[in-house]
Structure formats: structure tokens, C-alpha cells
Amino acid sequence: MPSxxxxxxxxxxxxxxxxxxxxxSVNILMYVASVWxxxxxxxxxxxxxKRRGLPDVVAPGNxxxxxxAQLLSELAGETGxxxxxxxxxxxxxLAGDVLDVGGxxxxxxISDGKGLVELELWIKNRNGVNCVxxxxxxxxxxxxxx
Amino acid sequence: MGSLLEELGWTKYVGKETGTxxxxxxxxxxxxxxxxxxxxxxxxxxxxxxxxxxxxxxxVAPLFYVTWAVGVPGAEKSTKELGEDGLxxxxxxPEVPNVWDLGWVRxxxxxxxxxxxxxxxxxxxxxxxVEMKEKDGKSGKLVFVTSEFVYTNQDGKxxxxxxxxxxxxPRKESRHA
Numbered sequence: 001m002p003s004x005x006x007x008x009x010x011x012x013x014x015x016x017x018x019x020x021x022x023x024x025s026v027n028i029l030m031y032v033a034s035v036w037x038x039x040x041x042x043x044x045x046x047x048x049x050k051r052r053g054l055p056d057v058v059a060p061g062n063x064x065x066x067x068x069a070q071l072l073s074e075l076a077g078e079t080g081x082x083x084x085x086x087x088x089x090x091x092x093x094l095a096g097d098v099l100d101v102g103g104x105x106x107x108x109x110i111s112d113g114k115g116l117v118e119l120e121l122w123i124k125n126r127n128g129v130n131c132v133x134x135x136x137x138x139x140x141x142x143x144x145x146x
Numbered sequence: 147m148g149s150l151l152e153e154l155g156w157t158k159y160v161g162k163e164t165g166t167x168x169x170x171x172x173x174x175x176x177x178x179x180x181x182x183x184x185x186x187x188x189x190x191x192x193x194x195x196x197x198x199x200x201x202x203x204x205x206v207a208p209l210f211y212v213t214w215a216v217g218v219p220g221a222e223k224s225t226k227e228l229g230e231d232g233l234x235x236x237x238x239x240p241e242v243p244n245v246w247d248l249g250w251v252r253x254x255x256x257x258x259x260x261x262x263x264x265x266x267x268x269x270x271x272x273x274x275x276v277e278m279k280e281k282d283g284k285s286g287k288l289v290f291v292t293s294e295f296v297y298t299n300q301d302g303k304x305x306x307x308x309x310x311x312x313x314x315x316p317r318k319e320s321r322h323a
Contacts, residue, residue: 021185022185027183027184027185030179030182030183031180031183031184033179034176034179034180034183035180035214035218036217036218036221036222037218037221038221038228039231040230040231041231047231051230061251061252062210062213062252062255063183063184065210065213065255065257066184066186066208066210067184068210069208069209069210070184070186070188070208072209073188073208073209074188078200078201079201081259082209082259083258083259084256084257084258084259085256085257086254086255086256086257087254087255088253088254089251089252089253089254
């Protein structure tokens with residue numbers, strides 16, 4: 001089991017451990033099938049490219065939400081808690097993209113005995129484009145007890 | 147050029163509540179497959195023993211799954227009833243007349259999390275349209291419709307709140323072309 005991150009372990013400006021996600025057409029198909037999101041742009045290559053002018057089939061932007069959820073859940077660990085997250089869909093994630101899912105601490109505060117860490121988040125494709133810019137807030141346990 | 151929202155007659159729907167929808171019991175299989183799709187290896191999504199030992203005490207769903215846990219009201223239609231793009235509808239498409247005169251994409255989302263979705267939960271979603279705006283885009287008018295949803299479980303516990311902005315653009319051709 002990975003060790004727990006405590007509030008005091010992070011400082012403002014620090015990057016958190018990132019995730020590398022390869023979003024293949026199989027992942028996309030698994031996702032849209034599991035949630036019944038049957039939009040052809042996600043699995044029908046001729047439709048996505050010829051009818052919609054996309055470079056390839058595309059992932060639902062929501063998968064970016066799932067990637068952030070995993071990033072923040074791993075940061076929270078067993079005793080922390082993911083409180084909030086938000087994101088904007090700016091660019092499509094294409095089938096076959098290799099994505100760097102990461103974040104940076106922008107603010108730390110203590111509220112009700114819990115350490116709150118606010119983060120700026122990114123999902124960057126191999127061209128360095130942030131496809132789904134986001135923000136998150138995670139509550140982390142305090143090492144020091146006052 | 148006049149206001150697109152006025153032409154559509156939609157501004158009176160701001161503040162209007164959506165229907166209330168309750169999903170079928172969440173299955174361990176749904177959670178497991180969803181976690182596979184997003185390549186999340188956390189054993190709490192598939193391994194009963196690991197999940198029982200964790201803070202959750204049992205299998206739970208990945209955080210974002212809550213937005214899918216109701217199923218998608220109105221999405222399960224036969225292929226004959228689907229639009230050319232394959233879609234029937236999805237959560238966030240505003241419940242307004244002639245909504246499919248526009249093509250829709252997701253703009254952005256905000257979520258606050260309280261409790262996880264667990265196996266056998268029956269999740270209820272209820273929401274309302276909170277804002278409508280329009281802007282001039284490069285290829286015509288864009289409509290921004292923001293809705294807020296609350297997800298609760300069968301015990302009435304709030305699982306999450308969700309604010310979602312959809313962006314609509316007038317279609318050049320019928321959806322059933």
C-alpha cells in the first residue's frame with residue numbers, strides 16, 4: 001500500500017506525482033459501452049473523420065474527469081479525501097494519445113482541523129497541449145496535532 | 147442578428163427543475179468494467195477483500211462514476227430511434243423544447259464529493275437549469291446552458307453535487323440526415 005501523504009509534506013508550487021494515461025480506442029470503447037454513451041465520434045472512424053472532420057475517434061471529455069479523479073484519489077490516500085474538482089473541455093483527447101495527467105499545489109490552508117490543498121491540474125497530450133485544464137481540492141491529514 | 151435564445155424561447159426555463167431520475171442498483175460488474183476502461187488499478191474497485199480492508203469497507207465506484215450511476219434517462223433507445231450520430235441523449239442535455247435543433251458538446255464541469263457510490267446503491271439525480279448565455283463564435287452563435295445536479299442514494303445521503311455547462315450550436319443539417 002502506498003504511504004499516506006500528509007498536509008505538511010506538500011508546499012505551494014510543488015508538483016504532485018503524475019499519471020501517464022494511454023487512451024486507446026479500446027479504452028474509449030470500454031468507457032462508452034459501460035456508460036451507454038453511443039456517440040459515433042467515439043468509435044466510428046469514418047463518421048468521426050469524414051462526417052465530423054476530426055483527426056481520429058475521440059475520447060469523451062469526461063474521461064478527463066476520471067483521470068483527475070484517480071490523480072486526486074491517489075494523492076488523498078487512505079486517510080485523505082477528495083473534496084472538489086472542476087475542469088473545462090478545450091481540446092479533444094484522440095484515440096492513441098499518451099497523456100500526462102498532473103497537478104501543482106497552488107494554495108494550502110487549514111480548516112476544521114483538516115489540511116486543504118488546492119491544485120491546478122492539467123492533462124497534456126504529446127504536443128504539450130492541456131486538453132482539459134482543471135482545479136482540485138484535497139483534504140489531507142495533519143502530522144502535527146495542536 | 148437577433149438573440150438565438152429568444153428565438154428558441156428557452157430563457158423561461160432558467161430555474162426550471164429537471165425530472166427526478168433513480169437508477170437501478172449499481173452492480174459490481176459495472177464498477178469493475180468502468181475502472182478497467184479508465185485504467186485505474188485501485189483494487190477497491192474490483193477486489194472485495196482489499197475493499198473491505200480499506201476505509202470504505204466494501205467495493206466503491208471511482209469518484210466520477212456518480213455522474214453515470216443513474217444510467218442516462220432517455221438514452222436507451224433502439225437503433226432506429228437514434229440520431230445519425232448514435233446518440234439519444236445524455237445527462238446535461240437541457241430539458242427544453244427542440245433541444246436537438248442544436249448540436250451539443252460539454253463545456254465544463256464542477257463537482258463536490260461527499261460519499262462514494264457503493265455496490266447496490268440506487269442513485270437519484272435531480273437538477274435544474276441555473277443559467278443560459280449566448281455568445282458569437284467564429285462560425286455563428288453559441289448557447290451556454292448551465293445546470294446543477296444533486297446525486298443522492300437510497301438512504302437520502304448526498305453523494306455529490308455537479309454543475310455542468312453544455313455548449314450548443316445550431317445544426318447545419320438535421321440530426322437524422
